[in-house]
Amino acid sequence: MSARLDATPLSGHTEAPLVDIEGLARVFDLSKRWLNRMLDGSGKVTLTAVDGVALSIRRGETYALVGESGSGKSTIARMAVGLLPPSAGTVRIADADIWAERSAARQRRIRRQIQMIFQDPFASLNPRWRVGAIVAEPIKAFGLKADAREREQRVGELLSLVGLDPRDAGKFPHEFSGGQRQRIAIARALASEPDFIVCDEPTSALDVSVQAQVLNLLRDLQQSLGLTYLFISHNLAVVRHMASRVGVLYLGRLVEEAPAAMLFAQPKHPYTRMLLDAVPDISMETVEREPIAGEIPNPIKPPRGCHFHPRCPHVMERCRTETPPVYNAEGTAVRCHLYAPEAKG
Numbered sequence: 001m002s003a004r005l006d007a008t009p010l011s012g013h014t015e016a017p018l019v020d021i022e023g024l025a026r027v028f029d030l031s032k033r034w035l036n037r038m039l040d041g042s043g044k045v046t047l048t049a050v051d052g053v054a055l056s057i058r059r060g061e062t063y064a065l066v067g068e069s070g071s072g073k074s075t076i077a078r079m080a081v082g083l084l085p086p087s088a089g090t091v092r093i094a095d096a097d098i099w100a101e102r103s104a105a106r107q108r109r110i111r112r113q114i115q116m117i118f119q120d121p122f123a124s125l126n127p128r129w130r131v132g133a134i135v136a137e138p139i140k141a142f143g144l145k146a147d148a149r150e151r152e153q154r155v156g157e158l159l160s161l162v163g164l165d166p167r168d169a170g171k172f173p174h175e176f177s178g179g180q181r182q183r184i185a186i187a188r189a190l191a192s193e194p195d196f197i198v199c200d201e202p203t204s205a206l207d208v209s210v211q212a213q214v215l216n217l218l219r220d221l222q223q224s225l226g227l228t229y230l231f232i233s234h235n236l237a238v239v240r241h242m243a244s245r246v247g248v249l250y251l252g253r254l255v256e257e258a259p260a261a262m263l264f265a266q267p268k269h270p271y272t273r274m275l276l277d278a279v280p281d282i283s284m285e286t287v288e289r290e291p292i293a294g295e296i297p298n299p300i301k302p303p304r305g306c307h308f309h310p311r312c313p314h315v316m317e318r319c320r321t322e323t324p325p326v327y328n329a330e331g332t333a334v335r336c337h338l339y340a341p342e343a344k345g
């Protein structure tokens with residue numbers, strides 16, 4: 001169920017990927033309590049939010065996940081950073097299986113290596129703590145600097161690194177703008193000296209005018225610190241700016257994966273094409289674009305076969321019953337029967 005969508009063969013890159021996700025799945029149980037089910041005769045209700053996702057991310061790369069609301073992006077993010085246990089599958093970071101690691105010391109190392117930046121910086125910063133304490137917390141927790149003076153100095157360095165003033169350490173989160181607060185959240189994420197950062201809609205809550213500044217900061221930090229990102233955004237213009245590779249999610253399944261330039265120039269899956277068509281500013285054209293046709297089906301009862309078939313303009317008979325395997329279409333990995341070798345005849 002988890003055929004890999006490896007669009008970019010790792011040839012030429014002998015290094016193993018930093019992040020390797022295999023057969024990842026998450027099912028949520030939405031049923032009422034057992035007794036209530038007995039009384040009103042209702043059955044068990046489950047929702048498959050993530051369904052057999054496999055992807056790998058090389059060191060220094062930005063892998064973007066795109067897809068409509070509810071497609072499973074944040075659920076993957078939470079499993080990849082260790083916040084939500086998967087129903088099936090593995091998440092490996094530099095060869096450690098993060099959900100199977102038993103040694104406490106290695107678990108700690110994994111937690112230090114992985115950080116997450118959330119959409120809403122205000123919610124992710126403790127309002128009663130001064131910025132200095134917020135940024136110093138991971139340094140303390142992971143025992144990176146034992147001496148208080150050294151920690152203070154490190155906090156100052158981190159604040160400068162994200163474009164703030166070391167003296168901002170004495171202020172509280174509410175004294176900053178949204179963009180500045182996201183910079184504080186980034187400084188705190190960097191404090192543990194991570195290798196891998198998951199950014200879930202990191203600029204979606206910010207004013208358009210500051211979005212680009214924060215995105216450029218993330219890119220600069222990636223370059224200077226050699227960071228690896230899993231980057232989640234519903235904004236395709238942002239993804240185009242940030243990503244080296246893009247995976248397209250639909251109802252919990254990866255349906256297409258390609259290097260970013262290829263995905264934007266030649267989208268293969270009918271769903272990806274629909275997503276790109278819905279974004280007028282992606283190619284800076286002024287022509288009116290089609291809105292995305294149809295609605296996402298109910299994830300509790302997803303369509304059989306290809307999940308996308310009820311909305312697909314190219315639907316064929318087999319799409320209604322057979323889940324497409326991964327086909328290779330000129331270097332793009334795509335789960336769509338249109339790319340079956342026999343379909344091209």
Ligand SMILES: Nc1ncnc2c1ncn2[C@@H]1O[C@H](COP(=O)(O)OP(=O)(O)OP(=O)(O)O)[C@@H](O)[C@H]1O
Nearest residue numbers: 028047049068069070071072073074075076234299
């Ligand atoms: N804790 C939970 N319990 C039950 N269902 C959940 C839970 N978390 C997520 N879901 C469901 O799983 C599916 C995927 O949700 P997820 O938050 O991963 O989507 P997303 O792609 O991040 O969407 P958005 O773009 O709106 O952030 C949705 O149908 C959602 O309702």
Ligand SMILES: [Mg+2]
Nearest residue numbers: 073074075200
């Ligand atoms: Mg989300």
